[in-house]
Amino acid sequence: MVRSTASVDAHVLIVGGGGTGGALAHDLTLRGLRVTLVERGEFTSGTTGRHHGLLHSGARYAVNDRDSAVECIEENRILRRIAPGSFEENDGLFVGVTDEDMDYLPAFLEGCEASGIPTQVLGPEQALRLEPLLNPDLKVAVRVPDATMDAMRMPLRFFATARANGAELLNHVAVTELGTSAGRVVDATVRDVVTGIETTVEADLVVNATGPWSGQVARMAGVDVPIRPSPGVMLAVRGRLCNMVINRLHGSGDGDIIVPQRALSVVGTSSWVVEDPDDLDVPPDHVARMIEEGSKLIPAVRDAPFRAAWSAARPLIGSRDADSGRELSRTFKTIDHASDDGVAGFVTITGGKATTLRGMAEVCADTVVRVLGLDAPCRTRETVLLPHTEFYAA
């Protein structure tokens, strides 16, 4: 039997209500597709809402992960345009405090330039005028276009806009089974978590947008996604210790960023690898390391009153051999399981980070419309999102 999917009312089921799923629902509805999104818990309750709230300039990846750096600076500019009012306009500094940090400076500046990330090199006095609480022994600071974002309210704007355009967004609805027929995913059994009632949702295509859980969901379709859930610990202290985002000028490491957010300062992060992203603890030694390393950037971190410490799992793509997660790329990947695994009607989008949620959705949606045989270009680069408060509109 030849299955016809090239209809204008093609129905796509998105599994996962984080930033990626929300951005994808927005993208596909703008392209004219019928979209249902299911999230087993509350929207943005997994990794999305928990990150430290950084809109990356890409500078963090400029030396070792050029693809991610380029993605970040492009998306940074697009998001400021389509989600005005969702960012603290504050920029960021990469601060060198040791000789080793200074050794990193030439490669850092070169990597930023090659990635299209503007930089401004500041001497210690200049930097301290901008950020008086910085470590007074700093040697150099490089200004880049980082910003603080609201980790929940910015993604909620994608959900709000998608719903206003007709997407059906269902929270507290979990996928329990993916139905296959003749090598193709054709439907999903979903359970209303609150009532326990199970129903079957038919779809022309199912997209797995479950971040660190994407390995678990892919197994329902009998395919393997090489995802490495990689948690990190973050620490929030009371008081705003900086106006700009303060990063350590070095290769990636623990406790090397302080993101000001409202009247809090968030220090992050550590990195390890787990099997089950539902099973995250907050190791006390990681919290201690956030204080130790964070205070090398801003000494006042040490005495600031504690507010919260928590963990979030990054959805890193990588080999089973990775042990800290740091060696894994922060870029993202769309997998069409028809070509990769011989299972049609099933696409996974994973990896990436909050900053690149729109770009991830665009690339994934390009795959979706190609697989469905549709000609519908992306419109999310120009479409200004509704305010987050529209998410709550009845």
Added chain:
Amino acid sequence: MTAADPSAATDPRTLRLRVFRFRRDDQEPRTEEFEVPVGDHTTVLDALRWIQRHRDPTLAVRHSCLHASCGTCGMLVNGREALACVTPADPRSDGTISIQPIANLPVLTDLVVDMSTFVDRFPQPHPIVRDSEFLPQATHPDDHDRYLRFEDCIECGLCLSACPVAATDDTYRGPAALAYAQRVLEQAGTSVEQRDALLDWADGDDAAWRCHAAFECTEACPSDVRPAERIMALRKLLRRREGRTA
């Protein structure tokens, strides 16, 4: 406690959580008890998520950021308004913790309330960034005329839950919305037209003059907005506009 001296861990213990349960078709809410293992750093939200994972996946709880920044996990813990993510799972003298949804908003399921009627109370437009007043000794980069930061208010609804006026009058704008209006009015750069519109809004029958000055909102706010003080400041502005003395 400061961040630098986390208290030492001791043996895990078991607490009894008495949790409010309600589904859309239920006639009456009920209370369900769960035994939950807790350690020194267990929060109320940790305990509720443990129940979801190990005892009852149907328990509905909202959460997102886990650090008092998103405002979604507001609830009544032992009868007091709290954000579950930063509230230690400390029992009362009888070894139990009671968990209920916040008051004065419609309950959808269990601990989840309908926030649309909360958000609708705010004056429009409702931007969430403001000028940063922190580190006043800091200079700006040449191409910035100011730093912006997110508002303190995290729209959690705890102030409305604690408000005795909101308990009897569901048309009252409530502390968060009124405090927001005052915040915009006090900010330099707010236009004359915007000021007039906000003052008209605040002068309405459902607004600043309805407050009974119980100050429960300020007590409940987890984000140091001090809504009651702001409502008092708002009244002062309204009186001044009317040409009356404070």
